Amino acid sequence: MKHLFFSAIIAVMGLSAMGQTLDVNGTFYYPGGKLSWHVASGDRIDPVKLNNREIRWVAASPDVFSAGFKMNDTILVNCQQAPQINGKWVIKDRTGKRHRRMIDFLMSRKDHYGLPGHFKLTISKAK
Numbered sequence: 001m002k003h004l005f006f007s008a009i010i011a012v013m014g015l016s017a018m019g020q021t022l023d024v025n026g027t028f029y030y031p032g033g034k035l036s037w038h039v040a041s042g043d044r045i046d047p048v049k050l051n052n053r054e055i056r057w058v059a060a061s062p063d064v065f066s067a068g069f070k071m072n073d074t075i076l077v078n079c080q081q082a083p084q085i086n087g088k089w090v091i092k093d094r095t096g097k098r099h100r101r102m103i104d105f106l107m108s109r110k111d112h113y114g115l116p117g118h119f120k121l122t123i124s125k126a127k
Contacts, residue, residue, distance in 0.1 A: 020068060020125040026079065027119075028105040028112050029059070039093040039106075041071050051108045059093035059104040069125070077103075079121035084113045088126055 031037050031045045038044050039057065049055045060069060069075065073091050085105060095104050103123060107113065 022064060022067060022069075022101070022123050024061075024064065024101045024103050024121060024123060025118060026077075026082070026085070026103050026105060026115075026121045027117065028107040028115055030107060030109045030112075032109075041092040043092055045106070047108075050106070051110055053108075053111070055106065056087070056089045057092040057106045058089045059095045059106070060091050061095045061099040061102040062097055063100055064091075064103070064123075065094070069123075074126040075103075075123045076126050077121055077123055079119055081119040081121075082113065082115050085115065085121075 031047075031050070037047075039059070043057075045055065045057075058075070065071075069091060071091055071094075074088050075091060077086055077089055079085055089103075089105070093104070093106070095102055103121065105113075105115070107115070
């Protein structure tokens with residue numbers, strides 16, 4: 001019964017667990033300060049690799065996980081507003097419970113890809 005309830009919520013929200021493609025909102029966040037240098041997956045953020053754009057990690061909102069995406073999944077990002085972030089990213093973190101339909105991109109304070117504060121994008125599971 002619980003599975004049917006969540007399936008109904010996902011269908012109403014326009015999320016497709018079968019096709020594994022979601023339209024979500026994007027934002028970005030920085031590590032350090034009040035935030036840890038570790039992410040929910042248990043991985044540690046290497047600041048040098050982050051500054052060199054070698055780390056392409058995201059945090060996903062709870063409903064993205066409910067739609068069938070999992071921690072450590074590689075996703076394909078397609079964003080017309082910010083094409084510089086298109087390509088493969090890995091889900092390594094979770095957003096707070098209050099967030100809905102959101103992907104939060106881990107960025108260096110020195111370089112946030114020139115992203116606007118909020119943007120629309122589509123994610124799908126990479127093959």
